[in-house]
Amino acid sequence: xxxxxxxxxxxxxxxxxxxxxxxxxxxxxxxxxxxxxxxxxxxxxxxxxxxxxxxxxxxxxxxxxxxxxxxxxxxxxxxxxxxxxxxxxxxxxxxxxxxxxxxxxxxxxxxxxxxxxxxxxxxxxxxxxxxxxxxxxxxxxxxxxxxxxxxxxxxxxxxxxxxxxxxxxxxxxxxxxxxxxxxxxxxxxxxxxxxxxxxxxxxxxxxxxxxxxxxxxxxxxxxxxxxxxxxxxxxxxxxxxxxxxxxxxxxxxxxxxxxxxxxxxxxxxxxxxxxxxxxxxxxxxxxxxxxxxxxxxxxxxxxxxxxxxxxx
Amino acid sequence: xxxxxxxxxxxxxxxxxxxxxxxxxxxxxxxxxxxxxxxxxxxxxxxxxxxxxxxxxxxxxxxxxxxxxxxxxxxxxxxxxxxxxxxxxxxxxxxxxxxxxxxxxxxxxxxxxxxxxxxxxxxxxxxxxxxxxxxxxxxxxxxxxxxxxxxxxxxxxxxxxxxxxxxxxxxxxxxxxxxxxxxxxxxxxxxxxxxxxxxxxxxxxxxxxxxxxxxxxxxxxxxxxxxxxxxxxxxxxxxxxxxxxxxxxxxxxxxxxxxxxxxxxxxxxxxxxxxxxxxxxxxxxxxxxxxxxxxxxxxxxxxxxxxxxxxx
Numbered sequence: 207x208x209x210x211x212x213x214x215x216x217x218x219x220x221x222x223x224x225x226x227x228x229x230x231x232x233x234x235x236x237x238x239x240x241x242x243x244x245x246x247x248x249x250x251x252x253x254x255x256x257x258x259x260x261x262x263x264x265x266x267x268x269x270x271x272x273x274x275x276x277x278x279x280x281x282x283x284x285x286x287x288x289x290x291x292x293x294x295x296x297x298x299x300x301x302x303x304x305x306x307x308x309x310x311x312x313x314x315x316x317x318x319x320x321x322x323x324x325x326x327x328x329x330x331x332x333x334x335x336x337x338x339x340x341x342x343x344x345x346x347x348x349x350x351x352x353x354x355x356x357x358x359x360x361x362x363x364x365x366x367x368x369x370x371x372x373x374x375x376x377x378x379x380x381x382x383x384x385x386x387x388x389x390x391x392x393x394x395x396x397x398x399x400x401x402x403x404x405x406x407x408x409x410x411x412x413x414x415x416x417x418x419x420x421x422x423x424x425x426x427x428x429x430x431x432x433x434x435x436x437x438x439x440x441x442x443x444x445x446x447x448x449x450x451x452x453x454x455x456x457x458x459x460x461x462x463x464x465x466x467x468x469x470x471x472x473x474x475x476x477x478x479x480x481x482x483x484x485x486x487x488x489x490x491x492x493x494x495x496x497x498x499x500x501x502x503x504x505x506x507x508x509x510x511x512x513x514x515x516x517x518x
Numbered sequence: 519x520x521x522x523x524x525x526x527x528x529x530x531x532x533x534x535x536x537x538x539x540x541x542x543x544x545x546x547x548x549x550x551x552x553x554x555x556x557x558x559x560x561x562x563x564x565x566x567x568x569x570x571x572x573x574x575x576x577x578x579x580x581x582x583x584x585x586x587x588x589x590x591x592x593x594x595x596x597x598x599x600x601x602x603x604x605x606x607x608x609x610x611x612x613x614x615x616x617x618x619x620x621x622x623x624x625x626x627x628x629x630x631x632x633x634x635x636x637x638x639x640x641x642x643x644x645x646x647x648x649x650x651x652x653x654x655x656x657x658x659x660x661x662x663x664x665x666x667x668x669x670x671x672x673x674x675x676x677x678x679x680x681x682x683x684x685x686x687x688x689x690x691x692x693x694x695x696x697x698x699x700x701x702x703x704x705x706x707x708x709x710x711x712x713x714x715x716x717x718x719x720x721x722x723x724x725x726x727x728x729x730x731x732x733x734x735x736x737x738x739x740x741x742x743x744x745x746x747x748x749x750x751x752x753x754x755x756x757x758x759x760x761x762x763x764x765x766x767x768x769x770x771x772x773x774x775x776x777x778x779x780x781x782x783x784x785x786x787x788x789x790x791x792x793x794x795x796x797x798x799x800x801x802x803x804x805x806x807x808x809x810x811x812x813x814x815x816x817x818x819x820x821x822x823x824x825x826x827x828x829x830x
Contacts, residue, residue, distance in 0.1 A: 208712070357829050358829075360830040361830065396826065398786055398790050399786070399790065400520070400789070400790040400791070401789070425819065425823035425824075426782065426819050426820045426824075427742055427779060427786070427818065427819030427820060427823070428742060428782070428785070428786050428789075429742075430740060430741075430742055430743040431742040431743045431745070431746040433743070434711045434743040434746060434747065459823070463823070470740070473738055473739070473740070474711070474740050477710035478710050478712040479712070505817075505819075506739065507737065507738050507817075508739060511707055511737035511738040511771070511775070512737075514667065514708060517667075517668075517669050517670075517672055518672040518673065
């Protein structure tokens, strides 16, 4: 059941440089992103359009996007938490915006990350959906953050996640938007392979034909096992971050928080005969650069253990 | 197909303290091992009976075993590479010796690790089998080191591994020893979940009823995914090392070499409803101690990310 090919959304420049305390110069980030674009990665999340007073690392989002050189076959994306951020991102004119309706299954995390309880967050999604409609968008992804558990609320039952997907689906359909993808985010690293399997199978049963994508963190060492559990079910769409950068600044983490490391995931895919389109050696160089930029060791393993092709 | 319960062989004190350049005082190692014994781990590999001139970290093997306090329900084991080491380990009278016939699928690694080519290594196993017979042992495990690949020889085809298992089986049976377990060691971190699946399924088909055990390294970040792939097939016997200590000193590693981290594996098992008998919080304390002992960060994740029970 393994897919022949996976699509990787590289989240390192956005999620990583947002989590790290250091504020990197815009030019440095641009060069790093363009190096990633030369590895064969086709989808790179470059910035977050959020409040500069709360996330100063992302205060240069507009300037950064303005400086980016377009690469053939490479799409730059960005994240945003509300309509204002979405409008800022849209105005750059250089980003492929993800048309997503995403809510946190944990209300406490929603308050901390978006300053919105569930009712306010839902209202925000209605406004966002209206904006998508005014742009002539026809399809959206439905996303659930903290889909497996939360450092503030503990375990998140699968039934709650499925309920939220139903509500987002209802919202989308009521605005004439077709659900095109269901996205589960393990924002704080609570998932395990059994939980991944149960969630993906339930979604396949309830929403047949709609692909699932996963945003995984390796906070407790289970990121790669979670990815494998999903691959076995045919999931072929993953967010990862080079060198294992990343973590949500408002997730209440004690330290380890990074996303699944892109280069380790690419190695696993290649070793199992799954195409990624990525030049692993070039990506390992980017992972090494990332460590230099943030000034400390990052969790990715292949950059230390070595690409297997070196030994073949 | 997940097992209800797994057996964990804690390899940290042997494999970890052998790989680290620092030579720890015997008393320090004894205290660390006894702390592990109090976590609920039932099988702890405490030392390696190898040449003290080549592995000075293990020169105190006899003294260390002499100082160990027995704990109810806990078995101390040791490793050895030849008949001389086996006899030294046996003389301590305090170890449960693994009755194993293990060969490296890579001849280059065999030369580097055991100073024996395949013919010499096989002869050594014949002598070892004779010794087992003289002790009245009736069953043995058959082990293949470098079973998935080798930093010196590259990929190891599954057919070669199966051939070696057949030859070891023949050797065992010719001495009247029953094969009781087949052990695959991913000594240099070459395995991927697909390869694990293919190997375990082939062994189940060719040797039905004989359990498989795995010794996994996380050199390239795939250790946990490999463990999960095996759990799904019902494999319930794993070597791991607290904090992700470990690595073979003669494996030609570039840096990352540790075993699968015991505490991360225990977390995954518990989260999926698989019993380990281990107190995870006590084990995380041991992982933190291990870092202090070796004087640098070790790769285990849960010790940084935090046990999930803290947040429930």
